Amino acid sequence: MTTKIRKIDNGSITTPKGFYAGGYEAHIRYTHKKDIGIIYSDVSATAAAVYTQNVVQAAPIFVTKESIAKENKIQAVIVNSGNANACTGEKGLSDAYAMRKWTAEKLGIADHLVAVASTGVIGEYLNMEKVQEGINNIEYERSSAGAKSFAEAILTTDTCEKTACYQFEIEGKQVTIGGAAKGSGMIHPNMATMLGFLTTDANIDEKSLQQAFREVIDETFNQITVDGDTSTNDMVLVLANGKAEHSMLTEEHPDWPVFKEALRKVSEDLAKQIARDGEGATKLIEVSVNGAKSKQEANIIAKTIVGSSLVKTAIYGKDANWGRILCAAGYSGAEFDPNQMEVYLGHILLFKNGLPVSFSEQEAIQYLDQEIVEIKVMLNNGEAQGKAWGCDLTYEYVKINASYRT
Structure with a gap:
């Protein structure tokens, strides 16, 4: 592989062109901690996702699957921590749809362009007044501060934020993949109490992105374990908005191996951070x-x-x-x-x-x-x-x- 893949130590999910992020303290369950996070691309992005294999799946999983199925595009992600919105029946599903609707209205985009994720305690209803307040008031920006705010907002028992960023070139143009994740306990994929969000300005075919992502997940996120428990909410999502403006990436493109290796590096980096931050872990x-x-x-x-x-x-x-x-x-x-x-x-x-x-x-x-x-x-x-x-x-x-x- 002749193209050099560089780790960007101060990079984040907002380093790829066109991506914004932020977090807000809505007091959903925690006090003095951000608990609503948002990622936004200024254009719709090709999306691929891998979800928990637990047969008990939280309401946001169903909503996000439906959003992506519409046209394999996502432009924004809304995430709350402190409450998993799992095992909450029809009300929980309605609440997840409400999160999607409010976020779409805030951004002026179609509902199906919003993905929803939640993490936290199972079996409790969300305080939707606080969730709506959080969505209405959350700010997002193209900055490391916005990315840090998002990374903080998605944490539960984690002791630290988990981020990674790598850059490389395709056809002489700089391409970036950034990522943020949470996970500390109930980690035993396929998948675990883990949320992962990757952003890239690569221009890539949707089928190729999903195939590459699944293969990379099998070598990275699906190869970590903390305690053998698989959660109800786990999701890893990648968004590619094409703003690097190279020709379309598919498996036939000469730089395909470079993109896939960079995707693997970001995923492995985040996966290892999750494993290292296992609840109570010292090693x-x-x-x-x-x-x-x-x-x-x-x-x-x-x-x-x-x-x-x-x-x-x-x-x-x-x-x-x-x-x-x-x-x-x-x-x-x-x-x-x-x-x-x-x-x-x-x-x-x-x-x-x-x-x-x-x-x-x-x-x-x-x-x-x-x-x-x-x-x-x-x-x-x-x-x-x-x-x-x-x-x-x-x-x-x-x-x-x-x-x-x-």
Whole structure:
């Protein structure tokens, strides 16, 4: 890949041409925190989305699906935090439609050009007076301040905002992909308590965007786990407004691999930030599996290991318990020969060819004291590889979730 993809450290969802964002404190559930966010493009954008696989789906999911189905275009996204608007029946659906209508009226666009998302407590009705006040008063701007305000507004138990931005060139023209996400607990896609919003000024065919997005999601957002719970509201949405003004991107375009890799980089960056900010977490865990028969098997093994409560607690306790890693790989459902397998903690070899390897416990403890812990599994059974990300499991996770609703 000859075109350089650059990470823009101060970039955001408003860095791509034509995008605006903002947040407002409407007191939906929280106090002293923004809880209504908006993204707006000054022209309608090609849209693609991936949603929760939970059969219990919140009202905003239905509304957004309907909006995108109309013509695969979205011009604005309205998001509230503090209340999921899930399991709220006909009233909840009516409320989600009202959010869409009020946002469309504010912006002077058609209702179906608005996507709706919510996150927070399940089973409670939204205070629609506060929601309407928030929508009427929210300001949006093409600035880093507007993007930061949006990123704050979508958070729930998150401890930090999650943003990413990358730039590259297509036909000599600068193209940008920016992103913002939220997610801290109930993370186990396909998808999790996760909202992700990507903006780009790339000019791209709708079918190609959806195909690329689904493939990228499988390698990034669908490869993270915090606690094994899949939520009712999860959505990752990408908007491409074409304002970079290059020719239409499809799979046949010579720069297609560049666009897809940049899309993957933004998605992986956001996914890892979500995993690192798992409720109560102290460490990001990255599991890489190499030498598998297929990409699917490598991904399954990696995600099973990083999702194991026993592995997660061992990492928190600074215990190089390779048996837990081996056990998780074994029940993943993938086929491999443990007698050909190697397991590493960072650079420290723990297990090889069916037998434990002597290693320094003290060196392992020092390694596990880092904020990023890498587990490497070599299957020596093929050419495929995969990765997954998660976090350690701590006492604080129990504390946060034992009192989440109260």
